[in-house]
Amino acid sequence: MFNLDRSTLTEYLIEHRRRTPEATGEFNALILQIAQACKAISRAVAHGALADVLGSHGSANVQGEEQKKLDVLADEIFLRATHWGGDLAGMVSEENEAPIPLPASDQRGKYLLAFDPLDGSSNIDVNVAVGSIFSILRAPTPGEDATAADFLQPGRRQVAAGYAIYGPSTMLVLSVGNGVAGFTLDPIIGEFYLTHPGIRVPQTTREFAINASNARFWEPPVRRYVDECLAGRSGPRGVDFNMRWIASLVAETHRILMRGGVFLYPRDRKDPARPGRLRLLYECNPIGFLIEQAGGRASTGVRPTLEVRPESLHQRIGFVFGSREEVERIERYHHEPVIGSVQDELPLFHARSLFRDTEFAQ
Numbered sequence: 195m196f197n198l199d200r201s202t203l204t205e206y207l208i209e210h211r212r213r214t215p216e217a218t219g220e221f222n223a224l225i226l227q228i229a230q231a232c233k234a235i236s237r238a239v240a241h242g243a244l245a246d247v248l249g250s251h252g253s254a255n256v257q258g259e260e261q262k263k264l265d266v267l268a269d270e271i272f273l274r275a276t277h278w279g280g281d282l283a284g285m286v287s288e289e290n291e292a293p294i295p296l297p298a299s300d301q302r303g304k305y306l307l308a309f310d311p312l313d314g315s316s317n318i319d320v321n322v323a324v325g326s327i328f329s330i331l332r333a334p335t336p337g338e339d340a341t342a343a344d345f346l347q348p349g350r351r352q353v354a355a356g357y358a359i360y361g362p363s364t365m366l367v368l369s370v371g372n373g374v375a376g377f378t379l380d381p382i383i384g385e386f387y388l389t390h391p392g393i394r395v396p397q398t399t400r401e402f403a404i405n406a407s408n409a410r411f412w413e414p415p416v417r418r419y420v421d422e423c424l425a426g427r428s429g430p431r432g433v434d435f436n437m438r439w440i441a442s443l444v445a446e447t448h449r450i451l452m453r454g455g456v457f458l459y460p461r462d463r464k465d466p467a468r469p470g471r472l473r474l475l476y477e478c479n480p481i482g483f484l485i486e487q488a489g490g491r492a493s494t495g496v497r498p499t500l501e502v503r504p505e506s507l508h509q510r511i512g513f514v515f516g517s518r519e520e521v522e523r524i525e526r527y528h529h530e531p532v533i534g535s536v537q538d539e540l541p542l543f544h545a546r547s548l549f550r551d552t553e554f555a556q
């Protein structure tokens with residue numbers, strides 16, 4: 195059952211360092227600190243009610259969202275595990291408005307860390323998979339405290355990115371810029387082992403994921419895409435599609451990395467002040483980096499996510515990613531003039547579509 199030949203995460207990182215002669219070891223130290231944080235969060239998640247980590251913390255974060263106990267705990271765990279290491283010049287977290295001050299006595303390093311300590315918070319209390327997401331950038335002025343502006347770099351400049359998924363097993367999925375590798379935690383030994391080398395996203399798929407409760411706010415290209423998927427074999431796509439919605443970005447990403455698919459949390463018209471739901475710096479950019487490294491495509495719906503120049507730390511943006519062919523199709527729909535949708539062609543969709551509304555009917 196156990197394969198003793200598997201590399202540990204540490205061995206994988208040492209191997210990577212051998213191929214990077216100028217590496218000092220700071221980068222590996224940082225990744226291992228993050229992995230340590232993920233192990234501690236995994237333990238808290240696994241203990242659930244036994245560790246009194248379910249339920250609301252009774253506070254709101256900078257974005258006005260209710261904080262769960264586990265959001266706050268995971269944030270603290272990330273801070274403790276990483277901010278004494280001396281390899282960081284700054285940190286940004288979903289749960290903190292400004293960059294988190296590093297300890298005064300500590301040296302400043304050359305990396306910036308942006309993270310979502312607990313992703314999929316609405317799933318904590320219902321015992322569904324949640325995760326942590328992280329993005330690593332180079333500090334423009336190594337050795338000095340980073341400013342908020344230092345973090346506003348396009349995702350293409352990420353040095354590494356990854357997530358931990360706390361599911362039936364805990365995994366760390368990582369890219370240091372040469373593909374994507376998945377490591378599974380042995381919870382007894384407390385070690386991540388390389389179990390999924392060279393992860394690739396299948397180019398084609400027949401499975402999509404979108405929060406359909408927002409259908410009335412979708413823009414026409416998204417409506418067209420989803421309507422065509424729903425029309426299945428008798429529609430313009432000529433095949434039946436399957437649908438998933440977990441409401442944990444990490445879990446959706448993991449499914450897509452494992453078996454393909456396309457995920458959409460598009461820009462919509464729900465709230466003009468919030469063009470999209472997901473946050474660019476610590477959700478879309480790291481996931482986009484992993485998806486591109488695995489041969490898939492990550493997009494705003496119009497252009498590659500990793501090309502966007504961020505404007506603020508907690509900026510939200512439309513996000514579409516997954517199997518390349520589907521993402522390219524969605525981008526094409528955004529660039530094409532709006533023409534009649536499948537709704538106009540199929541009588542069923544006129545009066546009774548699940549996603550029917552009048553406001554944006556074409």
Ligand SMILES: O=P(O)(O)OC[C@H]1O[C@](O)(COP(=O)(O)O)[C@@H](O)[C@@H]1O
Pocket residue numbers: 288310312313314315316405441442443444459471
């Ligand atoms: O509640 P919705 O609309 O289904 O949104 C789900 C999305 O919100 C998120 O939970 C946001 O992340 P946080 O839990 O870190 O705030 C994503 O993981 C997920 O894709």
Ligand SMILES: [Mg+2]
Pocket residue numbers: 310312313314443477
């Ligand atoms: Mg999140």
Ligand SMILES: [Mg+2]
Pocket residue numbers: 265288310311312313314315
């Ligand atoms: Mg979160």
